[in-house]
Amino acid sequence: MKKRSVAILFGGVSSEYEVSLVSAASVIRNTPADRYDVTMVGITRDGRWRRYTGPVELIEQDRWADSSYVQPAFVSPDRGHHGLVVPNESGCEIVRLDAVFPVLHGKNGEDGTIQGLFELAGIPYVGCGPLSSAVCMDKAVTHTILAEAGIPQARWQTVLTRDFRQENFAALEGRLRGALGYPMFVKPANAGSSVGISKAHGPDELRAALALAFQHDCKAVVEEFIDGSEVESAVLGNDQPVVSVLGEIVPCNEFYDYEAKYQNDATELHIPARIPDETAALIRETAARAYRALGCSGLTRIDFFVKRDGTGIVLNEPNTIPGFTSISMYPKLMAASGVPYSELIDRLFTLAIERMAQTSTEV
Structure with missing residues (x-):
């Protein structure tokens, strides 16, 4: 079978730049080498695009951009190129891409901006489209849409x-x-x-x-403030999304802040979550409803609170490009649901290609 040519993007002009580097390194290592030829593309903190050909370890150490392994490159919006443009002494090299995984957390990565570029270029990409990305990124808009859908939330x-x-x-x-x-x-x-x-x-x-x-x-x-346990779900799919087993987080700090997520091993993760079966079923059903209401596709992690007083569940927030580090909940939840990391990456690229093909047919 011919390998697909894919790009994995990392970095970006975002306060979550460092997390993106670690997530992307994990994605690169777990992308099946027998099915995909991977082009690594980094975006510096000040927005410069670079094709990177060096060791994955330098990405994690944030030493990739200062190495001898980089050269200017950018995604062309011209559908005739359908990929990456790499200027060189003799002109430009065109790296045609079958799909892109933008492992770009936060602004300029999961807010619909980069997704709009891929739509112009006609390149399939992992994750939600421009509108649902923007909707899920803006917490006020998310609240408004979920309220209309009748999904329980905090005031x-x-x-x-x-x-x-x-x-x-x-x-x-x-x-x-x-x-x-x-x-x-x-x-x-x-x-x-x-x-x-x-x-x-x-x-x-x-x-x-x-x-x-x-x-x-x-x-x-x-x-x-919602007094409850924090429970997360991983949703995967396009028109027929599936919801993973659930995971429970017991943060080491007063709440699940940046340090508790990425820097402190004292945070406890329980898979499956320690909640009654009927509560788990309600969360999974609600996660699927929210996924559809928000127009999501590809993947989204959807987080909930289970109230300690037994009065129900509350949807906390969706995350359309969740962490993909070795300790991140999304890949852990999918692995616990029978989809190991490498297979998950393969499915995400397949879903991206299927979604773009369906969109092109509809147009």
């Missing part, structure tokens, strides 16, 4: 930068306290990996939390 409020700067803070604090109560979570509307998220127990912490969130986005989402 929430949106705060814009101008609200924080221009509105009397006492009035703002009163509005949020009255709607949500303390403690409350403050999140940048457009960020992932728990970057910029704080738990506020009072007015002073709320002010600091909003200031931190606005370092990452011009819009913040403030949510009520």
Whole structure:
């Protein structure tokens, strides 16, 4: 069987640059070499695209861009190229691609921007389309759509930068306290990996939390605190998505922040989650409904809270390009569901190609 030519993108202009490097290294190592020829493409912190031909270890160490293994390259929006353009002394080399896996977390990676480029280029890509990517990236929009779909969520409020700067803070604090109560979570509307998220127990912490969130986005989402266990699901597929067994997270910190996710081995992961079978079934059914309501395709990790008082479940948030590191929940959950890492990568590329073919037929 002829190998497919694929590209794996990493890095990017995002606060989640470092996580992308580690995720991409895992994806590269687990892409079946007998089925795929892999081209590695890195995007520097300041947005320069480079084809990379060196050891995978240098990606993890963030030494890839300063090596002798890089040369300028970029994805062409011209469908005649259908791939990567690599300028050289004699002109340009065209690397035709069958599919791309953008292992790009956060802004410019899972917010619909890079997906729009691949749509223009006609190149199949792993993950959700431009609209669903943007919808799932913006927590306020996600809340709005899920509310319309009747999916249970935490109570929430949106705060814009101008609200924080221009509105009397006492009035703002009163509005949020009255709607949500303390403690409350403050999140940048457009960020992932728990970057910029704080738990506020009072007015002073709320002010600091909003200031931190606005370092990452011009819009913040403030949510009520849900006292519950954190349970995650992995969803895979296009028109007929399947939901994995569930995993439970017991964070080492007060909540599942960036350190607990990527830097502290004390965080506990339980697969399957330690919840009743009927609760697990409800979460899996709700995850599939949310996946369809948000227009997802390819893959998404969907996170929930199971309330400790036994009153039900709450959808926390979706993540359209979840972590793919060796300790990340998405590949772990799929492996526990009978889809080992290498097979998962193969399925994701296949789903990407099928989705683009279906879209082209419909057009």
